[in-house]
Amino acid sequence: MKAPARLIAIENVTKRYATSSGPVEALHDVSLAVGEGEFCTLIGPSGCGKSTLLGMLGGLVHPDRGRVLVDGQPVTGPDPRRVATVFQDPGLFPWRTALKNVEFGLELGGMPAERRRSIATELLGPLGLKGFAGKYPRELSGGMKQRVAIGRALAIDTKILLMDEPFGALDEQTRVLMGEWLLDIWRRTRKTVIFVTHSLHEALFLSTRVAVMTARPGRIKSVLDLSMDYPRSMESPELVALRAKLWGEIREESLRAMQ
Amino acid sequence: MRVVAARGALLVALLVLWEIVGRASNPLLSVPPSAVLPALRDLLLLRSYPDLPASVLLTLREIAVAYGLAVVVGLACGFALGFNRLIGSAYGPMLAALYAVPAVVWYPSLMLFFGLDAASKIAFGFLLGFFPVTLAVLAGIRQVNPHLVTVARAYGAGPLGVFGRVMVPAMLFTLVAGLRTGLALAVIGVIVGEILGSKRGMGALINHAYGLLRTADYVALVLVTLMLVVGSDVVASLAERRARKWSES
Known part of the structure; x- marks a missing residue:
């Protein structure tokens, strides 16, 4: 090897x-x-x-x-x-839904709304967050919050x-x-x-x-x-x-x- | 429904009390509601004060200018104090000390400086409205979780992105509450200014009726002014609701 x-x-x-x-x-x-x-x-x-x-x-x-x-x-x-980072404190934006939090990096990157929404929505499945797209961070458990944060990092698809x-x-x-x-x-x-x-x-x-x-x-x-x-x-x-x-x-x- | 009933009950009780006390005392000094209604009708039909529309308009315009200035200057000062450490620590305490002074002590000098016309009312409304806006910006900036700023930076947000996507939404509630208080105080400033000394505007009319002991007209004018104030607060609370929706969308 x-x-x-x-x-x-x-x-x-x-x-x-x-x-x-x-x-x-x-x-x-x-x-x-x-x-x-x-x-x-x-x-x-x-x-x-x-x-x-x-x-x-x-x-x-x-x-x-x-x-x-x-x-x-x-x-x-x-x-x-x-490079994408996941912090110990998930640092989710409390005024954004889970889906919108996952979209955050794509939004900053200037991706059109429809595309970033479909990318984020697809990520929610493997994150175990299907059905939680519209929930706000305060409505999620600690583990779920961190999965949203990981989703936010995975969404921008960095090496x-x-x-x-x-x-x-x-x-x-x-x-x-x-x-x-x-x-x-x-x-x-x-x-x-x-x-x-x-x-x-x-x-x-x-x-x-x-x-x-x-x-x-x-x-x-x-x-x-x-x-x-x-x-x-x-x-x-x-x-x-x-x-x-x-x-x-x-x-x-x-x-x-x-x- | 029960809330509305409770509210109505209190209003009716107060009106009844007012009627009883009003009838029992000196008719020159106190008027029962039953005497206010005709005065209000005369006022609204422009019989007692034909210049009512012009006065309302003038007062509204003064409020608009005073509040507009208070918002612009208040936001600018607030962000300057909050973002620049030197400016913040040098002038922040001075501002807080100034806020503690009853603002009405400035009014005579404002009249001397700006005259008896609209300018001194605008200045006073501005002075009252400016503080809550500035202080709300300062409180709002302190509320922003620095970790969220770090997160936004890590995901590529520059200063503008951090401001628009983290600072503003994070401080929105505090900011909007401050803007609402600022409006209420600007309205108070303008009307008090008019009452303390002016030739035109709602305050001048109130002063006129009061000075001539036209008590029923005076109460009717106060009721109209109350409508203005309540109306402006309704507009402000609608704006607040819009802001909340926007921040959650």
Whole structure:
């Protein structure tokens, strides 16, 4: 099998934030490359800069040093033709219906109303939101809201999907089901996904690669390649061993983060 | 239906009370409803005050200009204060302090400056209507969830897109409520201005009837003015409903 083309390249990126108690280094000299079609998970203790890194890929955060390339071109700002983002807080527009929220990016892109409506309507089926097109966000459950947000990201049909702890606010059961559902979507659309999570289960269940980040300032501690077939059984000896290994690394960093 | 009945019952009770008290007291100073009706008829048939239509028109025009200015200047000031941190922190507190001053203290100087004609009424209506509009814009901007702005930016919205698709819909209710309050206060400003000193307009007529102790005419004029005020508020509430529908479509 030939190595997949490098769709995303993060090169020696550093980021500092000014806070009231002086500058804080969120990321220190981070490099990571992700190939087309990969499901790459960033995992690490709270405050390790995972979200900052994702923000850079989305063009919302600018690195102080280093650069981020998508498709060989430096990221200078949000580029909805290539990158779509799903946030932990779904961030649905409360004055828009589910359907209108899914249409949002297409609307900004200037697509005619009829076409974007038919695209959004077709998406609602696989999102499990058929019959909820006319509902407002306040009428939807947490899991449904996040599926609308994912629909909004899928609607603009980008190569890259950034997901910042998308299921972090959901209860455990919903979370597992949403993971299975996302896996299905990903395997059908073959998008490149960068997925930030705190959950070992999600990382092992979904990813082709897992990048473990260190406590602040965030660095890439190690990268694991997972080649097991989907859907994965969490009880397989391979995954049980990987889980122990991954937990060992994360535990170390989380302990450091707590000090 | 029961709401309407309850409303009607209160109105009837007040009218009966008014009738009883009106008949019992000095007829020069108080008029019962039964005496107002003929006065109202004379007024509307232009017998008592033939210049009623011209006065109504003048007052409406003053309100329109005062409110128009209040909206334009209020929106501009509100967005300038809300979007520019320096302007906001420098002038925001000054504006709030100014709002706390009873506006009527400015009126004598407005009359000195703008004269007894329409200009001073417009200025006073503007002064009253301007504050709620500006403050509603400020409150509305604070209401916008910054995360939604981030989301919109991530999906390619520029400053204009963020403004039109996130800021405006998010602040719409507060903004429209402020615009409605502004209208009510602009109306009050113009009419109070006319009553405090003018030669024409509804306020001048009211002053005239009141000064000559033509109490029945005075009450009839007040009723007509009340219609104007209620009418403007009905228009405003219709606009509010339209805005709500628009924001949800």
